[in-house]
Amino acid sequence: EHPRLRGGGKRVLTIPIEDLVFVLAALVGGGLLLITVLLDDILGGILDSLNIDFSIGGVSLMPPLLAFIAMFGVGGIFATQVLDLHGGPAAAVGVGFGLVGFAVAYLLFRALRRAEGGKPFSVGDLVGRTGSVSVAIPAGRLGTVYVRAEGQNHELTATAIEDIPQGAAVKVVGTAGMGLVVGRMTP
Numbered sequence: 001e002h003p004r005l006r007g008g009g010k011r012v013l014t015i016p017i018e019d020l021v022f023v024l025a026a027l028v029g030g031g032l033l034l035i036t037v038l039l040d041d042i043l044g045g046i047l048d049s050l051n052i053d054f055s056i057g058g059v060s061l062m063p064p065l066l067a068f069i070a071m072f073g074v075g076g077i078f079a080t081q082v083l084d085l086h087g088g089p090a091a092a093v094g095v096g097f098g099l100v101g102f103a104v105a106y107l108l109f110r111a112l113r114r115a116e117g118g119k120p121f122s123v124g125d126l127v128g129r130t131g132s133v134s135v136a137i138p139a140g141r142l143g144t145v146y147v148r149a150e151g152q153n154h155e156l157t158a159t160a161i162e163d164i165p166q167g168a169a170v171k172v173v174g175t176a177g178m179g180l181v182v183g184r185m186t187p
Contacts, residue, residue, distance in 0.1 A: 018090060019080055025094075026073025033066035033105075064105040071101025121149050123156070123175045130171050130185060137164040137182070145170055145182055158182045 075097025079090035126147050137143030137160045145158040157179035164170060164184050174181035 016080070016086075018086060019077065022073045022076030022080065022090075022094060024073070025069050026071075026077065029066050029068070029070030029073060033063060033070055036062050036066060060109065063109050064102045067101040067105035068098040072098035074101075123178060123180060125149070126156075126172045126180060127174060128172060130169060131182070133158075133164050133166050133168045133170055133182075136166045139163050142179070145172075145180060147172060147180070156180050160184070 072094040074094075076090050076094035078097070079085040079093035083090075083093065085093060126149060129147055129149065131145045131147035133143060134146050134155055135144040137145075137158055139160065139162050142157055142159055143164070144155050146153045146155055148154070158170070158172075158181070159176060159179060160170070160182050162184065164182070169185035170182040171185050172180050173183045
């Protein structure tokens with residue numbers, strides 16, 4: 001009787017534990033890497049809001065680590081199935097594959113990060129800048145001002161504690177929601 005046929009001729013599937021570990025590492029690492037790539041902006045925004053930064057040189061640490069885990073699994077499977085290595089030698093091949101996966105993911109994500117544009121300015125970035133009133137601002141009410149930022153003139157809603165006529169030079173002294181608080185420039 002064949003050793004794999006037991007119990008009345010039924011075929012029993014046996015999987016070595018090392019192969020199971022390598023397959024799980026490849027599937028879990030690869031799956032989580034895919035989710036991380038697809039949801040990077042969402043996950044990055046959540047971590048940014050919590051002031052948590054897991055990065056090396058501007059690259060989030062999560063994708064290279066997940067690439068390491070996935071490639072460790074792939075390398076281990078390659079070692080056991082193709083090279084007929086087991087135990088420590090198979091794990092060493094897995095670590096080698098994992099290090100290559102880590103390096104490739106790091107370099108790819110670094111290149112992608114460099115290709116991104118800069119963060120757009122926010123109204124808070126305009127505090128301290130000068131501009132001019134485009135629509136007169138009554139005291140405590142709304143008008144509009146032109147402020148130059150990022151090489152362009154932007155027309156934004158503004159308020160002030162005093163009347164400021166159209167064309168007057170102003171300085172941005174604060175923000176109010178998505179609008180600006182301005183004060184008249186003194187000569």
